[in-house]
Amino acid sequence: IEAAWWTMKRAWEKNLLFKGERVVNWCPRCETAIADAEVEYADKRDPSIFVRFRIKGRDGEAILIWTTTPWTIPSNIAVAINPSFDYARVRAYKDGKSEILIFAYDLIEPVLKKARFEDYEVLERFSGESLIGIEYEHPLSDLIPIQREFDHRIYGAGFVEMDNTGCVHIAPGHGPDDFDLGKEHGLPIFCPVSEDGTYTEDLGRYAGLNVRDVNETVLSDLDERGLLLWREEVTHRYGHCWRCKTPIIYRATEQWFLKMSELKDLMLSEIEKVKWYPEWAGMSRFRDWISGAEDWCISRQRYWGIPLPIWVCDSCGDFRVIGGKDELRELGGIEEDLELHRPFVDDVKIRCACGGVMERVEDVCDVWFDSAVASWATLRFPKVREDFERLWPAHWITEGHDQTRGWFYSQLGASVVSFGVAPYRSVLMHGFTLDDAGNKMSKSLGNMVEPGDVISKFGVDSLRFYLLSSNAPWEDLRFNWNEVANRNRMLNIFWNVYRFPLPYMILDHFDPRKVSYDTIRDHLRVEDRWMLSRVNSLIRRVDEAMEVYELHRATRAIEEFVLEDLSRWYIQLVRPRTWIERDDPDKIAAYYTLFETMRILTLVMAPFTPFVVEEIYQNLIRGFYDDAEESIHLCRWPEADEQLIDPSLERSMEVAREIVEAASNARQKLKRKLRWPVKEVVIVSSSGDVRDAIERLRDVILKQTNAKKITLLREGERWERLSLEAVPDRSKIGPVFKKEAGRVIELIKRCDPRMLESALNEEGSYKLGDDILITPDMVSFREVIPEDVSVSTFQSGTVYVDCELTDEIKGEGFAREVIRRAQEMRKEMDLKMEERVDLSIKIPDENVLELIKPWMDHIAGEVRAERVELGMDPGLRGDYIREWDVEGIKMEIALSRVV
Structure with missing residues (x-):
């Protein structure tokens, strides 16, 4: 209260506070004035009418006015026209009768068509100026005696627009423009409406009636007097009370005002100093609102x-x-x-x-005055000044775009009155959450989504991350359950990434306190260095996005990192290293990289998904470090280690991933599983980035494509497995060789296509026999790809995958299939990772059996088997025996725990 009082006194001392009669927004239900910022606009159905106001001394002649508020006609004092428009006296004919109507010349056709007149003639066309001062009769003066005491005349007004009839009825007690016109010309500010919206005794027959219910009564009275020319129902945007949703009325009352109109220039100057996110929120929308700001009615009844x-x-x-x-x-x-x-x-x-x-x-x-002083009231100003002087103005505030004329404005106005400056340094204007069709959520429409329902199904972190990542903060968001589910899946993947190395780390007694970058640097693989570069680049990307409040960019960078960099790439590369049983530096390097990545990632994710990262922090970080902060949310924000960021390596890995994706697409065309190796992957590209990627990351590409060999060819070089075919162009050969064209085409098809292509490229022609000269336009060339080769493209080139099945590849493929099924059986037996087994496999196909035998040791290592027995009928024994269909071969696998 005291902060508001102090501000009010500052306004008084600066001569910015005054009491005056004004037309204000009025809620008849709340029985109080409300500010422009408190008016909510919604669609409303109202009558739209043309009414004859009879001209005094001219029998059968009337000026035609338009309004959507029939309830204000009993309070009419004047008619306004635009002096710069042309008007007309029109004789209009209908049902064998005629009358003379005065209205805007340019609106003759639409007005008379609406009113269903059959014909008309323009008696006179003249400037609006000539109408000024003409007297007319109030249409309901016989029912409202007080109206006989007023003079009713036509006045000029620039606010009258060329629509409807171009003539506006004026009730100075019930409209801002009407009030200003009345003050300008010394008209009575006649406002016979009480606080509760009922007419006073001055309104004769209408006394005691509520303005919200009287429209039809007024229309009936006008119609009985032959004055209602035309009516229809229209839907238009109409102001409602923000508190009770009652349609507002305009009402002239005495209120207390702040002279905001005198502060416009200072306010406009101050918003130039504020950073707006997005920029147009302040420099367009807010600037427009301030430019049209009226004096602020601050009193409420x-x-x-x-x-x-x-x-x-x-x-x-x-x-x-x-x-x-x-x-x-x-x-x-x-x-x-x-x-x-x-x-x-x-x-x-x-x-x-x-x-x-x-x-x-x-x-x-006005309650908006409460919130207007909030930024210094919360600092206990003016009683206590220390915090105010240290912290004020606010560095940042945020609210929805409806607050352009609400909180953003009221704060600015009160602050400029009090201190002469804006109360905030930066403003983020956020959008609204709509239903999936883009409609405002409403219980009455049945399209409300309760946050509690979303949280119950997907958790609070999933909802938070969805809201922050789906749109730019200032855009409206169409709520989509499937997208929340996608964020939930992302967080589950993140959780699984966290859980993946834990059993191995525990088994190996990994202690991150005993490992540092300096001690492990020489054992880091290229993919480890890439991962450390990427997670530090992530800090930088999130920092940059947060600096400009682009929360969607920050969260999308995190999502991309978790799904693409960490889960789908690095974890796949590092997984086999965690299975190494000996205390190997290569494995420790993998553990270190995973631990450091998760440590940084949880800190970066903390503002966005506070609960899941807190759980990980308590288990992973505080589990090792006794001096760690009690909560992740008490930790300092991480700083990117620029020494670990390697843009060149990141670019090479990006290219490598493109190559791997292209190879995967090529595999799919031949329905070749990734589990089965391929003989060769050939990349055709002249890009330096591709060359660098293959040189630096050959082993990574080999592993991720599951290929035995990687070959790089420059564009123009041909892989020996591809054949070339010459394709004659009959449309070019025919006109030259005429009847001999068929023979020439056959000769071209029979010649060596590589020799033909080389000659055409190097010499510009090729001679077949003594008399046939072939030019480059007569023939094109195409590659012929073998059936066991597939091709796909990526941004910088082409990838060929040789899927020829050699015995070695078949043996490895079947071995991998057996390993996958044996590991699934271990899981079904609920075996611990360190538990050993005996493995027995029945393979009824002798050829497949021989193919797999060389891979017995590899199979044993992968499934942690002490003994492996293979045979067409080895006499299976075990704790768990299961039959499998492996590429059409019926195999049986038996596992026994080794005690």
Whole structure:
């Protein structure tokens, strides 16, 4: 309260506070004025009508006005036209009768068509200026006696637009433009509507009726008098009370105002100094709102709220504003503590200089004034100044785009009044969450999504990450359950990545405190160095996005890292190293890289997914480090280690992944599983990036493509497994060789295509026999790809995959199939990782049996088997025996625990 009072006093001291009669937004249900910022707009159905206002002294002649608020016609005082428009006197014919109507010349056709007139003639065309001063009769003066006391004339007004009839009925007590026109011309500010929206006794027959219910009564009375020319129902945007959703009315009352119109230039200057996210929120939308800002009606006729600190003298009418409790106690002669809320503060009287008694006005402050002073009120200013001077203005605030005319504006206005500067340095304007069709969520529409339901199904972190990653913060978000599910799957993958190395680390007694980058540097593989580079690059990417509040870029970078870099790439590369049984530096390097990656990643993810990373932090970090912070959210934000970031390596790995993806696509065309090796992968490219990637990452590409050999060819070089075919072009050969064309085509098909292509490229022609000269336009060439070769392209070249099945490849392929099934059986037996087994395999196909035999030791190592027995009928014994279909071969596998 005291912060608001202090600000109000500053306004008074600067002569920015005044009491005046104005037309304000009024809620008849709440019985109070409301500010422009408190008006919510929604579609509303209302009558749209043309009404004849009869011209005095001209029988059968009327000026035609338009309105969508018939309830204001009883309060009509004038008619406004635009002096710069042309108007017309039109004789209109219908049903054998005629009448003379005055309205805008350019609207003759649409108006008369709507009113269903059969014909018309323009009697006179003239400037709007010539209508000014003409008197007319109030249409309902026989029902409203007070209207007979007013003069009713036509006035010029620039706000009248060329639509409807170009003539506007004016009720100065019920419209801002009407009020201003009335003040300009000294018209009565006639407002016969009470606080609850009912007509006063001045309205004769309408007294006591509510304006919300009277439209049809007014229309009926106009129709009975032959004055209602035309009506229809229209849907238009109409203001409603933000609190109770009642349609507002305009009503002239005495209120207290802040002179915001005098502060526009300063406010516009201040918003130039604020960083806006996005920029157009401040430099377009907010600037437009401020440019049209009116004086702020800050008084409200309510009981609850901050009491207006204005005391008015009952004798001289002078007023003063109190800036705080101590000042009020002193002026009111109060020794004990004082409660500033109503009704207590209402009892305080102040002696006026004239000898009279000052009493507080009954009004309270606009609630937006409460929030307007929040940034210094929360710092206990003006009572305590230390925190205010250290922390104010706010570095950053955020709200929805509806707050352009709400909180963003009220804060700025109050701050400029108080301190002459903006109360914030940067503003993020966020969008709204809509349903999946883009509609506003509403219980009445049945399209509400309760956050609790989403959290119950997917968890709070999934919802947070979805909301932050789906759109730019300032864009509206169409809620999509499937997308929340996708983020949930991403977090499950993240959790599984965390869990993957733990059993191996525990088994090997890995202690990250005993390993550092310096001690392990020489044992890091290229993929380890790449992973450390990528996770440090991630810090940098998230930093850059957060600096400009692009939360979607930050979270998408994290999602890409978790799914693509970590789970689908690095984990696949590092997995076999965790199975090494001896205490190998290569394995320790893998553990170190995984641990360091997860340590950094959890810190980076902490603001976005606070709960899952807290769980990981407690288990992974605090499990090793006794001096670690109690919570991850007490840790410092990580800084990227620039020494570990290797852009060249990251680019090479990016190219390698493109090659691997292309090879995978080629495999799929021949339905060759990744589990089965391929004989060769051939890359055709002249790109330096591709060459560098293959030189640095050959082993990675070999592993990820499961290929025995990698070959790089430059563009123009041909792989020996591809044959070449010459394709004659009959359309070019025919005109040259005419009847001999068929023979020439056959000769081309029979010649060596490589020799032909070489000659055409080097010499520009090729001679067949003595008299046939072939030119390059007569023939094209195409590669002929063998059936067991598949091809795919990537950004910088072409990838061929040789899927020829040699006995060695078949043996390894079958061995890998057996390993996968044996590992699945271990899982079904709930064996611990370190538990050993005996393995027995029945393979009824002698050829397959011979192919697999050379791989027995490899199979034993992969499934942790003490003994491996193979045979067509080895007499299976075991704790668990299961039959499998392996590439069409019925095999039986038996596992026994080794005790």
